[in-house]
Amino acid sequence: MAVPLRPLVAALCVGLVATLFTTAPTNARAEAPSDAEAWTVSAAPGAPRARIALDEDTGAVSLAVTRGGRTVIEPSPVGIVTESADLSTSLRSLGRTDRQIDERYRTKSGKRLERRVRMQETRLSFGTAAGDRFDLVVRASADGIAYRYVLPAGSGDVLRETSAFNLPPDADAWLGTYRADNEGQFTQYTASTAPTGEYSDQALFATAGGYTLLAESDLTGAYSGARLAHDQGSGTYRIKLADDRVDAEGQLATPWRAMVTGDLATVTRSTFTDDLAPGSKVTDSSWVRPGSVLWTWLAGGREAGQSLAAQKSYVDYAAERGWPYEAVDAGWYYKPGEWETTDPDWQTNSWMPELVDYARDKGVGIVVWIHHRDLDTPQERAQWLPTLERWGVKGVKIDFMDSETQSMLQWYDTILPATAEHHLMVDFHGSTIPKGIQRTWPHVMTLEGVAGEEKRTNTAAHLTTLPFTRNVIGSMDFTPGAFQRVGLRPNSDAAETGLPVVYESGLQMYAGTPESYDARPLAREFFDQLPAAWDDTRLLSGKPGKEAVLARRSGERWFLGGVYAGAAHTAEVPLSIGSGQWLVETIRDGADGLVRKRQVLRGGETLGVDVVANGGFAGIACPWRPGVTNCAR
Template identity: 30%
Template structure:
């Protein structure tokens, strides 16, 4: 896998970084501008030595003056700071391929700078800055080499958003039987709004957090990257007085059934490099959807050989048969995968007994279908037990594992994920995490990490009475929020009516399989539903890629409408969904996406919009006009003679 980070110090500034006393802050800029994109981050100190920053784009304010700093058990870096050194500007290039993403090949240039501060005791803290076309980022570092264990009691980092901005934020649910799991609705809010009507009691807001700022001229997504075993996953505090959203650590009681200690504060031996705080900026919402800044900042792939890692589509029996764990039902879904040319099938809970009684893994392997199996997080937390289990699964012929019910952003869990990805890779196992936090660039570092839940997906038709009414709107928000953080196991294509009846049209549900990006797409619903599909829809499911070479937003309106173009090798599609209860006109220029094709097939609502499809094929024209049904959708597939 092509995976390169290149740094080049600007020629006139080459030289060793020297720390010296009596530094004149005015003599060196603590700001950093991007050469492309006109993004800038500027650090400054108040008279009390309090560190703050602001972010601009084309000199327009994006993030107003916001605090930076850390209060530790042995040192305080929240006031009394002075500048010791400003490093030369460096150019950085990130060139790599992703196994899972909206775009396969990434090649981005950045500018970087590091500013060293000392506190009143003389202790040092470094703030690294990065700017690029897609936004800015910063992180903290402690350079001391004494291997001392340091604990952070409080991080005062904040993000000040203008009061008239529009935001889409997800409540961060407090610890419970199945929480936090990032499975709540994204709420449309204004800075300063309190959390209203969450699915579960909540203690803050999740990241990524989306805002429309600068009098609606710019879009901002606040996120994290590179979180590893040195830091917990973080969220935002619930109160945003004056529009200031502050960092909050994972809560102490986020343990579920895992053997975690009492201290939830970050703790690590020096030297210590912390995760990136990422601020993605765009002129259009579509710029946010396409951003790879989170993976750009994540560590490069740790796997030399990724040839065995292959995305794909999977059948999955749980959604349609949640209580049936019999060999017969698992084998039926293996046959279904084989008939559609899907590469995978997922055996969920109860698979061990089914395999013992019916040899379901051997059958899948004999059919050329790769089996993945479900597991419980507590069984894979201990390193020695995990490695042993992975070896046993690989020996059985298992190709991937779905590990469920983590329900924690604690530092120990973040560390477990890194070891888990590595241990799984050694046995050539793919990983799917459920009941879990959002990814933070991990699918670049560990390409065998294919997907994660951390989304209010199609299983909510079983559990959440508000879901049918809000699902379409959420489907036009999540691609700009959750899916930017990493691959999303939304489990699309849920047509059968469950406890809480679906309101989205059947085409809308089908389109979600092409709207969301996931290394392995786990399709919901039954064999009977798949068998009932018209031939063009069946063919679409057979042809549909699980990864993409190129994605382009055509209409990008979070909460309202999303239309994207997708390409993969010789395939080309346009997919659209309506997030509202009102019909929406669509006018598309097809010529741009139809090179090499002579016709286009359109899949829209059938006679019964909730359950049926209409497919029509037309000679290629330059434009196409259509009216999106309320909560509806469409799929255009370009075809050759």
């Protein structure tokens, strides 16, 4: 489907900003300003509180965040510079409106399917003596603070933001070095001792007011992606855009600068970045079905991708396991022995229709890998997407975008409605990170944007940090389950078994070989039972870089996953999954392989698990009644 880029972007942008500018004020929960030059915004007592201040001498605007009277973000600069004006200084207040947001929506995947959004929104208008102006829109909820700039038509292109986040210098910080593919390793520093450089905007800090994850939401081709620029010795993290200039046509609403804030359990469970994003643009999403996927890249590589016989054998295994999908990675449409050249007659020569038919007869759907460069023109999209739909392919894994520039984000704006039109679920690799995309486009099942199972440099500390950073903001295609990569992964088999619970993904791509699963029947049985969509998520215990134990509920069963970094020990996990008695099955590392233990515990009691060095565990908890001996379904 050929979709003109600029008209689409302009229409979306104008519609959004028109809505923003015409919102009528309502009765406000936000507090009245303490004086003419300061305003506070909060959703409820005890929730994070934003204080916006206008300096009377410089005319500069700052924003600070507290929680429970304690510092989260110190007063930080707010402002934006366009072709026509520097809107970071010499400003005066032009007015304020307030409204309450109360919404419900349902997702296809994620930490929980049913969502409730309650936010307080305050819009503050600022202008210069020359007549230039912008609105600062601030939203506050129980788990975060966010703001965006709204610029009227005629403001010109955006040259930069002066936005920054000032953290207490001694705040603990978990940062991922910025990479275009968002696959940097997370490392712990303090806010001031982190080396000079650029970091991913999914940065986690621990302050007196609790934990805060910096993030971005509602990023489209109307703007550029952001990263954090930092100078060692300072607690300041500045917003740096991917482009030197953002092309702005007409009115503009920038992405949200978000601060997910609370205790660690609140941050981990938060859906704040999704809640900020626009509602679904897919009218009928009944064809979108999360599920487990047998992924064949680490299992067989490009050679397997070029072999119909190999792919049929993988389909057979997925069908035997009851896994709903099998993913065919790179190689299936290349000429044998080549990597960079596609076959111009791929539609005629491909064996993919035969594989799709074979898999359909066995109750397995096919997901196919495709390079971004083969979908980057209207002609290519018109050739590929209808063909894949006609064959019966269920989803596409699109790879190697490796950019958050405005032009690439405009490509996302085009490929998202096009894949939805052709009923193709999407897994983005070499990509941006979620940033609210899964609420707006629910057929986006997962995104990479992570140093995942393919990496040979991952550490156990990195694995225990991801649930509190990258995976907070949306589905993460880590591709767990690569049991065959002994020595290439930093964790134990029991920890690997628990990863599909610790890491949420709408398409959970299992990276092992059939032989590696068969050699570990307890892990295989656990994977067979795992859903890919959850009714609820809870953090049972955790500390970034040290441990992460999550519980995710499907129906009345809770699935447990724990990963640890450090020496062998007995982990004590609060079973905070509800009252009553629970049959708890855990899979642990034993002397000769994985072992299972069953015990009955009451909700709130402590689950003790022996963990090997850099190990972990997996488990299932189901309500116990007389006669219940296992949690299998």
